[in-house]
Amino acid sequence: MKIKSQRLVAIRKIIQTQKVSSQDELLVLLESSGHITTQATLSRDLKFLKVAKVADPELGYIYSLGDAVFKKSEEDSIDDFPMNGVKSIEFSGNMAVMKTRPGFANGVAFVIDSHGLYEVLGTIAGDDTILLIAREGVSKADVVHALALFIPGLEDMVL
Amino acid sequence: MKIKSQRLVAIRKIIQTQKVSSQDELLVLLESSGHITTQATLSRDLKFLKVAKVADPELGYIYSLGDAVFKKSEEDSIDDFPMNGVKSIEFSGNMAVMKTRPGFANGVAFVIDSHGLYEVLGTIAGDDTILLIAREGVSKADVVHALALFIPGLEDMVL
DNA sequence: TTTATATTTGAATATTTTTGCAATTGAAAT
DNA sequence: ATTTCAATTGCAAAAATATTCAAATATAAA
Numbered sequence: 001m002k003i004k005s006q007r008l009v010a011i012r013k014i015i016q017t018q019k020v021s022s023q024d025e026l027l028v029l030l031e032s033s034g035h036i037t038t039q040a041t042l043s044r045d046l047k048f049l050k051v052a053k054v055a056d057p058e059l060g061y062i063y064s065l066g067d068a069v070f071k072k073s074e075e076d077s078i079d080d081f082p083m084n085g086v087k088s089i090e091f092s093g094n095m096a097v098m099k100t101r102p103g104f105a106n107g108v109a110f111v112i113d114s115h116g117l118y119e120v121l122g123t124i125a126g127d128d129t130i131l132l133i134a135r136e137g138v139s140k141a142d143v144v145h146a147l148a149l150f151i152p153g154l155e156d157m158v159l
Numbered sequence: 160m161k162i163k164s165q166r167l168v169a170i171r172k173i174i175q176t177q178k179v180s181s182q183d184e185l186l187v188l189l190e191s192s193g194h195i196t197t198q199a200t201l202s203r204d205l206k207f208l209k210v211a212k213v214a215d216p217e218l219g220y221i222y223s224l225g226d227a228v229f230k231k232s233e234e235d236s237i238d239d240f241p242m243n244g245v246k247s248i249e250f251s252g253n254m255a256v257m258k259t260r261p262g263f264a265n266g267v268a269f270v271i272d273s274h275g276l277y278e279v280l281g282t283i284a285g286d287d288t289i290l291l292i293a294r295e296g297v298s299k300a301d302v303v304h305a306l307a308l309f310i311p312g313l314e315d316m317v318l
Numbered sequence: 319t320t321t322a323t324a325t326t327t328g329a330a331t332a333t334t335t336t337t338g339c340a341a342t343t344g345a346a347a348t
Numbered sequence: 349a350t351t352t353c354a355a356t357t358g359c360a361a362a363a364a365t366a367t368t369c370a371a372a373t374a375t376a377a378a
Contacts, residue, residue: 004356022334038358043335052211052223053335060366064211094252109285121249122256124285131283133290136251181364197328202366212335212365219336298346 005137007035011045012065012118013142016149019062026063049118086151089132090159091140096132105130112147119146166194170204171224178221185222247316248306250299257289264289271306278305 010033011026020026023042030037046063056062086108087099100108109125112132119142121133134143140158148154169192170185179185182201189196205222215221245267246258259267268284271291278301280292293302307313 024334039334040336040359041357043337044357047214047220047336050214052213054211055206055209061206094254106286113288121251122258122288122290124283124288124290131290133251133254133256135249183364198365199329199367200327202364203326206366300346 005135007037008045008049009119009138009142010035011042011051012049013145015051015063015065019056019059021056021059021061021063086154086157088157088159089144089147089154091143094134094136094138096134096140096143098130098132100128100130102128104128111150115150117146119143166196167204167208169194170201170210171208174210174222174224178215180215180220180222245310245313245316248303248313250302253293253297255291255293255299255302257291259287259289261287263287267310270309274309276305278302 007030010030014020014026014029014033018029020029023039023046026042027037027039030042049065051063051065053061054064086104087101089096089098091097098105098108105125105128109123109130112120112123112130119135119138121135123133124131132143134140144154144158166189169189173179173185173188173192177188179188182198182205185201186196186198189201208224210222210224212220213223245263246260248255248257250256257264257267264284264287268282268289271279271282271289278294278297280294282292283290291302293299303313
């Protein structure tokens with residue numbers, strides 16, 4: 001079904017963007033972006049997406065996507081370097097072709113994979129080109145937005 | 160106070176060691192190691208320790224300190240079946256993205272190709288990912304069934 | 319020590335989350 | 349088209365978790 005995956009993307013976007021501390025709160029936020037549903041469904045969605053609820057210094061509790069909270073020191077340094085190799089991204093159907101500087105494709109693809117993005121099923125890398133398969137029901141903008149979280153300036157590389 | 164910090168240490172130890180899925184369950188486990196308390200206190204302790212509750216493939220939910228959960232059950236067992244480098248398969252449109260253990264993709268793709276399946280036009284393999292192009296008019300279930308003939312347990316790997 | 323202040327806790331309660339079930343919808347097969 | 353099977357959902361109830369409040373306990377200052 002289409003609506004479900006769209007809703008899941010919307011949920012990810014909201015959770016990555018702001019601090020949500022209950023499913024009822026999320027319910028309201030989703031309405032604002034056109035997704036009407038019930039709290040029971042959200043409970044199932046959050047379970048599916050492996051979203052965790054964890055204590056937050058400011059608010060009491062917030063929801064968090066695995067990679068956002070837990071990924072920290074280890075791979076951060078590795079994260080940044082290869083991402084400068086990205087040169088452009090273009091879409092065709094549910095695929096994207098990303099161009100990198102020669103030799104960078106595998107490194108970049110590895111980083112993309114390791115983020116375990118919901119929007120991206122997987123990647124295949126050559127030397128300077130990455131083929132990226134997007135999830136059904138996910139828009140190009142969704143993919144760009146998700147990748148832009150760790151590829152600075154990607155927005156400007158869309159051809 | 161002394162007892163509290165001891166309890167916190169005990170909680171950490173338990174959570175890192177085994178899969179706990181409720182505070183009541185944790186309550187019992189703590190008794191075994193000499194810490195009598197109540198659920199209310201555990202709620203506070205878990206908040207203090209920033210322990211997250213997250214979905215687990217096997218049990219419903221488990222508590223988790225940091226990324227222990229996310230990496231655990233991935234790479235644990237190394238069996239000896241021929242094709243069991245395969246970890247998952249997902250579909251998007253007329254394509255499937257198959258994930259394998261690192262380095263396995265080419266080997267698995269070769270085997271798939273050599274079966275000359277009607278359902279599969281062809282494959283492209285990277286290091287741990289295979290892109291699989293399905294024939295038009297063939298359903299996702301068809302592809303899975305065809306592959307399952309020689310990839311044991313593939314049915315359970317469909318995400 | 320004694321008083322004042324802050325922390326910790328349990329019991330009860332409020333809130334939040336999960337789940338069983340039945341109805342609905344969608345996709346595939348006949 | 350009709351039937352079958354599986355996936356998705358809402359509702360209501362159950363289960364789990366967080367918090368309020370008051371009491372108990374520790375900590376600090378005099």
